[in-house]
Amino acid sequence: MVPPCVAFGASPPGGRHQRTGGAGSAVSAGTRWRPVGAAAMLFALAGAWAQEAHAQGARTHGAVPQPVIEMARGGQCVADAAFMRRNHMKLLKHQRDDTLRGGVRTGLYSLKACIGCHASQTTGSVNASSANFCQSCHAYAAVKIDCFECHASHAPSGPVAPAATQGKP
């Protein structure tokens, strides 16, 4: 059986030659790559992501490092993980207008609350290192985050002293 994560890494979005991340493993990736049918890949994708949700170390299958999803600090998320993965940007965008223009600061989907829960235990941030919560997935999906050009990316209690740089796979 083809491990789902291999299928996941075999054909990253945007083509496997676009990203240079994990250059050391690119050669071995070429030998391990094998063609997988589009339907099979889509089927495996959901399972692969679920497996990776609790992965503690970023592994490299193919040219792109797998996203590392760090454990959150708090208890339950405001919605289930699958829904949040697809819709977090819509929720945030909707609530930002309510908050900024309407002054409603009681909504459920506050960026500040997200960061408060998901900030890394080591860096105190959601995007300071490539393994941090927002950054790991966005790097994988090649989607630039503009939020933190303006918004604080660290937990409201203040940034934790930057730890030694985490080992980049």
Added chain:
Amino acid sequence: MKPDSTPPAADKPATTPSRRGFLGVAAAGIAGILIAPGIRLIEIAQAAPAAQGLSPGARSTVRWGMLIDSTQCASGCTDCVTACNTENGLSGGTKATDSQWIRKIEIKEIRTGKVQSLPMMCQHCAEPPCVDVCPTGASFKRADGIVLVDKHTCIGCRYCMMACPYKARSFVHEPQHNQKPDVPRGMGTVEACTLCVHKVDRGEQPACVSACSAAGHGAILFGDLNDPHSDISKRVASVATRQIRENLNLDTGVRYVGV
């Protein structure tokens, strides 16, 4: 003739209501299921504002304003400026490229030589020129009279800076780091005094007001201009106050005594 024409008329109402009824039930069912994608009633209930004592939102029944007594404002004291910088994460620099949301100015009557010190910031006009000129709608006035910049839509054209008669707005020239969680600031956008909107929404006073009181001057009074029982309304009703550049008819939310 009559008995012939009635049966078709009697048939029609027999079918139409049932179809209508079905559509009505179907529409109600769909509306019941789809409040909004992914949002359940329990979550709406959890987001109830009263639970946390937070403001349910800006209301047009409130008009936040300030009364600045320049006779109490000490020359050389910059506690309000420092408090603003600390609260909002500003650098505190005074170069042309540094953001200054509030600044102390001295005005001098040339004939008599009388010098007056006062803080100058966004006057939170009821008819703000910055809002009129903004090409993207980023510059806006909240229902409670606080004039803000929506940095999500600000393109940094700085037209509002030119329109403002008070030189109250600043452009962020450099990349920002370590912003305050409550005060997002970013390069390429225009910003100004927010009346510490994040604190006001929590029921607190702006940082400059607290700092001025703590310094013992008490020169800045903050409150609801629409509430006749508020301290600021009583004061405005009893003491001669002025708006800066009254001739522009902007109806400023910030008023001054002794200028």
